[in-house]
């Protein structure tokens with residue numbers, strides 16, 4: 557059965573899931589319930605286990621109520637919430653949940669010892685074919701793997717909150733995880749409409765390191781009185797954060813101009829030497845005359861044609877994104893200028909034709 561799910565990044569096809577048939581989710585809190593909803597919507601049977609049977613039962617009921625709201629809000633297909641009642645079961649114990657499961661997902665509190673001992677238990681009671689993953693946000697996968705007799709079938713699979721709607725999932729094998737296991741999990745994620753990204757094991761993986769680095773600087777800006785927390789949030793959402801669904805930091809730097817970035821870094825380094833330093837990779841590219849889009853070579857840009865295509869895509873995407881946001885959450889309504897772009901009705905001569913962008917502009 558093929559279902560269609562709407563996501564903020566567009567329409568994601570949910571394909572037939574080839575593996576697993578039955579999943580056990582241990583820890584039916586916020587993340588466990590959300591992951592169960594995603595998998596059950598894709599026709600996978602899910603058993604939820606928690607500290608007590610009552611807590612597992614209550615989590616299943618919460619999941620059904622949340623799914624009904626999602627259905628009312630048009631976020632999932634009509635009839636899905638009812639279908640979930642057949643596919644999600646509350647289990648009496650970890651042992652009952654894992655019995656017959658071919659994939660076990662651990663999503664208990666973020667506590668190293670709790671996770672390690674639970675994973676050891678899951679490992680000891682699960683058939684050798686069963687894949688085991690942890691949804692830890694930051695604990696080293698390698699260190700957790702030491703408590704499993706068979707770490708070849710173990711890996712980190714880090715979903716983001718709310719798992720029903722955030723597309724990206726970090727996939728973090730440990731050194732012993734087999735390629736087959738990693739590939740199986742990545743295929744599953746693609747089949748349920750997610751975007752798996754494999755990264756090496758490192759504390760906080762990638763997303764949380766970046767997210768927490770941003771928060772660190774945001775807190776410093778507020779502590780020193782440069783802006784209020786509200787102003788910081790508004791600036792992030794309406795400036796560089798607005799770009800992030802479309803481009804990551806390397807593409808953004810390439811588009812801005814790496815020479816521009818390097819010079820701005822130098823100012824920051826002079827003024828905040830304990831917090832900023834021109835990154836070596838940035839310095840090297842600038843020294844080689846590779847400035848990103850403007851020279852057709854940078855971190856991720858390899859040609860002028862690619863840079864031009866990227867600029868055109870950027871402008872179309874930003875206008876579409878701005879329209880999708882509308883006046884959401886205190887943003888001013890889309891301006892007339894934005895509204896005319898792409899309608900073919902622009903007679904002012906001031907609106908750029910989004911498919912015919914010349915040189916990339918400095919978007920810093």
Ligand SMILES: NC(=O)c1ccc[n+]([C@@H]2O[C@H](COP(=O)([O-])OP(=O)(O)OC[C@H]3O[C@@H](n4cnc5c(N)ncnc54)[C@H](O)[C@@H]3O)[C@@H](O)[C@H]2O)c1
Pocket residue numbers: 582583584585586587588605606607611663664665666667670674691692693694714715716717
């Ligand atoms: N909340 C987030 O934004 C987020 C995002 C990504 C990853 N994570 C990670 O996901 C994991 C779960 O986070 P959460 O936000 O869902 O937490 P939560 O507190 O909502 O849920 C944790 C659940 O685990 C249960 N639990 C605790 N010990 C257990 C045990 N021994 N056996 C069975 N169940 C047990 C608790 O009763 C609770 O229901 C954590 O590792 C967290 O770091 C959380």
